[in-house]
Each structure stands twice: as C-alpha cells, then as structure tokens.
Amino acid sequence: MGEVDPAFIQDVEHRPKLAATQTEGIPLIDLAPLAGYSPSDSAVDASAAAFKGLVAEIGEACKKWGFFFALYLVVVLDSFLFSLEQTYASLCSIFLCFSSSSEKYSFWFSVSCLLFFISNNRFFVVVNHGVAAEKRERIEWKAREFFGQSLEEKKKVRRDEKQVLGYYEMEHTKNVRDWKEVSDCTVQEPMLVAASPEDGEEAITEWINQWPEYPPGLREACEEYAQELKKVAYKLISVITSSLIAQSLGLPVNRFDEFYKDQTSFIRLNHYPPCPVPHLALGLGRHKDSGALTILAQDNVEGLQVKKKGDGEWIVVKPIPDAFIINVGSIMQVWSNDIYESVEHRVMVNSKKERFSIPFFFNPSHYTMVQPLKELTDEHNPPKYRAYKWGKFLVNRARSNLKKLDVENLQIYHFRL
Numbered sequence: 086m087g088e089v090d091p092a093f094i095q096d097v098e099h100r101p102k103l104a105a106t107q108t109e110g111i112p113l114i115d116l117a118p119l120a121g122y123s124p125s126d127s128a129v130d131a132s133a134a135a136f137k138g139l140v141a142e143i144g145e146a147c148k149k150w151g152f153f154f155a156l157y158l159v160v161v162l163d164s165f166l167f168s169l170e171q172t173y174a175s176l177c178s179i180f181l182c183f184s185s186s187s188e189k190y191s192f193w194f195s196v197s198c199l200l201f202f203i204s205n206n207r208f209f210v211v212v213n214h215g216v217a218a219e220k221r222e223r224i225e226w227k228a229r230e231f232f233g234q235s236l237e238e239k240k241k242v243r244r245d246e247k248q249v250l251g252y253y254e255m256e257h258t259k260n261v262r263d264w265k266e267v268s269d270c271t272v273q274e275p276m277l278v279a280a281s282p283e284d285g286e287e288a289i290t291e292w293i294n295q296w297p298e299y300p301p302g303l304r305e306a307c308e309e310y311a312q313e314l315k316k317v318a319y320k321l322i323s324v325i326t327s328s329l330i331a332q333s334l335g336l337p338v339n340r341f342d343e344f345y346k347d348q349t350s351f352i353r354l355n356h357y358p359p360c361p362v363p364h365l366a367l368g369l370g371r372h373k374d375s376g377a378l379t380i381l382a383q384d385n386v387e388g389l390q391v392k393k394k395g396d397g398e399w400i401v402v403k404p405i406p407d408a409f410i411i412n413v414g415s416i417m418q419v420w421s422n423d424i425y426e427s428v429e430h431r432v433m434v435n436s437k438k439e440r441f442s443i444p445f446f447f448n449p450s451h452y453t454m455v456q457p458l459k460e461l462t463d464e465h466n467p468p469k470y471r472a473y474k475w476g477k478f479l480v481n482r483a484r485s486n487l488k489k490l491d492v493e494n495l496q497i498y499h500f501r502l
C-alpha cells in the first residue's frame with residue numbers, strides 16, 4: 086500500500102488503543118434439537134416441541150445471566166451449538182462464533198452455545214455448524230494466494246462503477262480509508278440489483294462475478310463455500326425467527342423465507358497487510374453491517390473488536406480456531422424493530438502480521454422492502470423505521486464507499502421515525 090497516505094489516519098477519538106480489553110466469558114446451551122435440520126423443512130423442525138423447548142431454555146439462560154454478568158465461562162466437551170435468545174429489550178448486540186468440526190457432524194446440527202455476556206453485549210460461540218474444515222481451509226488458502234500477487238495482477242479483476250464485484254483496495258469507512266484490500270463475489274448468480282440508487286427508477290441490473298486467472302480454483306473454492314454458508318445462514322435465521330416468535334405469537338416460523346428467494350448475499354475476502362502506523366489507522370473503521378446477518382471466518386491473527394454498549398469500550402474478539410463469528414446486521418435490527426441491535430465493530434491492524442478474514446453477508450432480494458415486521462409492532466410498540474428498498478440501499482452504499490465524502494453514507498438511522 087506504499088507510503089502512509091493521510092487518508093488512512095483516523096481522527097484522534099477513533100484511533101485504536103493497542104492494548105484493548107479481551108473477551109473471556111462463555112455459558113453454554115445444548116441445541117441438540119436442531120439436529121437434522123435442513124432449510125427445506127424449517128417449518129417442521131422449528132415448530133417441533135423440542136425446538137420450542139430449546140428456545141425457551143435459551144430465554145431462561147438469558148434471564149439467569151442477564152446483562153449484569155461481565156464474563157462467564159463454560160467449558161464444552163464435544164459438540165456445541167448456540168443460539169440467539171429471546172430478548173430483553175435492553176439487550177442489544179449479538180455475535181455468534183461457530184466452529185467447524187468433522188464432516189460427520191454435517192447431519193447433526195447438534196450442539197451448544199457459548200454465550201459471552203459483556204455488560205449488556207452478548208456473543209455466542211458455536212461448533213458443529215456443519216461446514217467441513219477443508220472447505221473453509223480451501224477458500225482461506227486461495228485468498229492468500231490471490232492477495233499474494235502483484236497489484237497489477239489483482240487489478241485485472243478490479244471493481245468499478247459497472248462491475249461492482251471484484252478486487253478493490255480503496256474502501257473508505259466513515260470517510261477514512263481502510264488499511265485493507267478486498268475481493269467480493271456474489272453467492273447467487275445472477276445477482277439482480279437496482280440499476281440506480283434513485284427512488285422511482287425501476288431499472289434492474291445484474292452484478293456478475295469476475296474470476297481471476299490466478300489462483301486456479303479460487304472460483305470453485307468460493308462457490309463451494311458459498312453453498313455451505315448459505316445452509317448455516319438458514320439455520321441461524323430459523324433460530325432467530327423462533328426467538329422472535331416468543332415476542333409475537335402471530336409470527337410464522339417461515340416468516341423470512343420470502344426475502345431470500347433472490348438473495349443478494351455475497352462473500353468478501355479481506356486482507357489486512359501489516360501497517361507501519363497501527364496506532365493511527367484501522368484495517369476497517371467502525372461500522373455496522375448493513376445486511377441481515379454476517380457469518381465471519383477470521384484467521385488466527387487478532388484484530389476484530391466490537392463496541393460494548395454503555396461505556397463504549399472496544400472489546401477484542403479473540404480468534405478461536407475454525408470458529409465463525411456471527412453478528413446481526415442492520416436489516417435484522419429493522420425487522421425486529423430494535424429487539425436485536427446491530428453491533429458496531431472495527432478491525433485493528435498490526436505492524437508485523439498480515440491478517441485475513443472472510444465474511445459472508447446474508448442479504449435479502451433487491452426488491453425487499455425492509456421495515457419492522459408488522460407482527461412485532463402495534464399501537465403500544467409502533468414501527469421505529471419507515472420502509473426502504475434493500476436494492477436501492479445496497480447500490481447507494483456500493484457507490485459511496487470508494488472515496489472520501491463530506492457526509493456519512495446511508496445508514497438505517499436515516500429511516501428512523
């Protein structure tokens with residue numbers, strides 16, 4: 086990335102402290118009732134008594150530990166799962182970490198949950214999500230090979246205004262340049278999106294993947310990983326729906342299915358090179374993910390931090406081998422009318438080690454009107470957001486993150502009522 090351009094330098098109040106607070110605690114809940122789950126039978130599985138018992142159990146666990154608990158630890162023996170909880174309005178953020186395990190568990194979405202309660206932030210950690218370790222290793226290795234090439238090579242698949250998917254190294258978050266390079270590919274082709282961010286313009290366009298010649302096999306690795314992660318996302322959505330059902334008896338268990346038919350989910354390969362000024366710059370500035378759900382694979386180099394509610398302290402999410410970290414995005418915050426709150430997070434860089442991460446952003450179809458679910462609102466609890474069209478939001482963001490602007494780009498608070 087060459088000389089340190091002032092575009093990378095964070096304002097003083099956003100500069101990272103190099104010694105940040107670590108996460109520690111973890112309770113566990115056995116989610117074995119999810120064994121055998123597959124997206125096609127979500128209605129059956131998710132309505133089963135055992136599943137309901139599980140959701141209730143998680144609610145109890147939340148009650149028991151509440152948000153006073155700073156840290157809590159449970160050691161888990163064999164298989165784990167996790168889950169989202171029934172919520173308590175004051176609780177806000179959720180991160181889930183999943184670990185992969187051997188293939189034999191693919192049919193057993195069994196498990197347990199590692200819940201981190203840090204003040205009133207919650208994290209969940211899980212294994213046995215069914216993604217084979219070698220599939221994850223393959224995409225991680227291909228990402229290393231891809232980013233290991235010269236800038237000239239990588240620029241052959243560079244994104245631009247029209248080809249929005251591909252390589253780029255100029256992303257700005259909150260109008261400060263990130264110390265990273267990325268490559269995006271869609272999960273479902275063709276990916277249909279709005280052609281323009283302007284309201285009233287109905288034209289649709291396709292975003293097409295650009296695959297580099299080198300490394301061979303990158304495409305296959307991404308495609309196979311995408312299929313696996315889609316399955317994990319559906320499982321998560323079914324648990325989230327179930328926990329929301331506890332808030333509203335009128336919410337059908339397949340409530341979210343309609344949004345994912347023509348999904349705009351995508352995978353991002355993130356590479357954070359070593360940085361000579363880690364105390365001044367960030368790999369990725371503070372932000373909330375704008376989709377519904379993110380499933381993140383990080384390597385073993387520390388860097389991800391989430392913001393604790395209340396005192397605003399930044400907490401390191403320590404890497405767990407083979408773990409996925411899952412966080413609720415802004416769409417889920419709107420759908421749930423703030424029952425779930427999207428977590429603010431950022432990435433620190435360091436002067437010695439490079440770091441890689443691979444988020445899977447689970448997003449609905451471009452024509453989805455994002456608004457609080459009507460089953461979760463009434464005259465006592467009115468909608469907190471007006472509806473917005475996801476495809477327009479997505480295109481607006483895609484056009485606004487490559488350069489410094491004078492104002493913050495589009496956020497859900499712009500739709501707050």
Ligand SMILES: O=C(O)CCC(=O)C(=O)O
Pocket residue numbers: 353355369374381383388389430431432441442443444
């Ligand atoms: O690299 C990470 O750990 C986080 C990446 C992230 O938050 C993102 O790409 O939105």
Ligand SMILES: [Fe+2]
Pocket residue numbers: 372373374430
């Ligand atoms: Fe993020």
